[in-house]
Amino acid sequence: MRSALLGLLARLREQVIVNPFSVVAAFAAILRLALGIFVLVAGVHAIRAWRRGRAGDDAKGEGRFYLLVAASVTLTGLAVASWPLLYLVLQSYVPLWPGVMCIQGVTRIGTGSIGAPAALPHLLGILAVTKPLLVFATGAWLVLHLVNRRGRTGALTGHVLKALVLCSLLAVADGAVETAYFFVPKQEKTLAAGCCGGDAAVAESPRTSRPLVAAGAGQRAGVSASFLALGTGLVIALSAAIRRGGPWLALSAAGAILSLPLGLVFLVDVAAPWFLHLPYHHCVYCLVRWMPETLFGIALHVLGAFGAGWALVARRAGRGGGAGEAVSIPLLRMARFSYLGSLLMTAVLMVRA
């Protein structure tokens, strides 16, 4: 039994890339998966218990589910930490394949392979979507929870529990996909070359060597102008939302949603080639690697968008009451500050480049 287990571990060791980052990330992914399942099951039970309590006029808010809330807060922390951790792992994989120059090359490992490794790029594609979704969803749950606690009547308990179940479902999916990614063998698989992964740079790199939208100089200027105009508009709209709320908040949230894809297009099509002084190199991973300060700008931009969304959730959940406003105002201030910081940094980089 012991030798079989040791043999299995040895085989796993041969096939799975083991380094400090991957060990920590794999542990965090398994923990997230387990905690997600616990929160999911406990959340469903809590919804049933809450409904029974409500029918018997015994509703006491979330106070009864303190263990569930504590587990969910931990899950939120794990979800947030797992996002940068995944990219640290991918960065640590870069030196393992000759010809791979950045994370973009690592994301292509498995392309053209047969069997489980062929799924590797798809798994990373799924994670690129679930990570931000999970962070936003768990943040929205936390906001709902705070509004509910401030309300003191526990009127939002049902919504909080339902949001919790939704977050746990996302966390389970994200944890399962990430765990699968870590345990699928990656060694000795041929790499489909790309911009940051070998010779055939331009021809085989549709996503990073080539721009997403803006190919010409005119289009790039248009993207830059749109990005800066939307950012400035968002700062103004968020300021108005802090003072007046109402339609300004909805407008800010709509603008924030738009700012995410526009920000991505700006990064790939304009910022990467411009700031790196490499007119044909549209790789965001290289931008972050060679100019790490840009990661701070990206984080501020994402935080601004998420902050505006969370503020809308708080205000809608509070239904115009004091609790919703008390939670949403700091979030709106955070979003405004984040956009302002991101815009300032972009402007300085544009002037210097």
Add this chain to the structure above:
Amino acid sequence: MNLRRHLPAALLLLAIAALPLLAERLRGHPERCEMDGVALDPAFRVRVAEDGGATHAFCGVTCAESWIALRRAVPALVLVTDGVSGRAIDARTAWFVRTLGNVSDGAPDAIRVFERKEDAERHAHAHGGRVLTGSGRPFGGAGVRDATEQH
């Protein structure tokens, strides 16, 4: 009073704005390939000069060719680096070998450049691969102006 309330945020924003400037000061400025951004190894560097006098540096022959194809440029001059002496030589007079030797010597691609035919043939013989001639030569055709077949 209002100013005092906003002062920490304003200072923080100022620090954010100063971050790129500080990072630029701390960062080294290695010469990078204009195609894929890799730090250049002088042993494989390729330089492309345009009519206006602008020059562009690349990590290897493949990147330089990709760049020329993308720009649809007809460069005035392409300088490649001799794999033996490390001297910059005109691409029109150079000998190119598509090597089968592995790339762990730091080369960015499989094309090796030599000033002398004997060196090219020796490399092809020792490591496998073939000396590129005719239309297979890099920078031929759409590449350097007047790139007549000299070999």
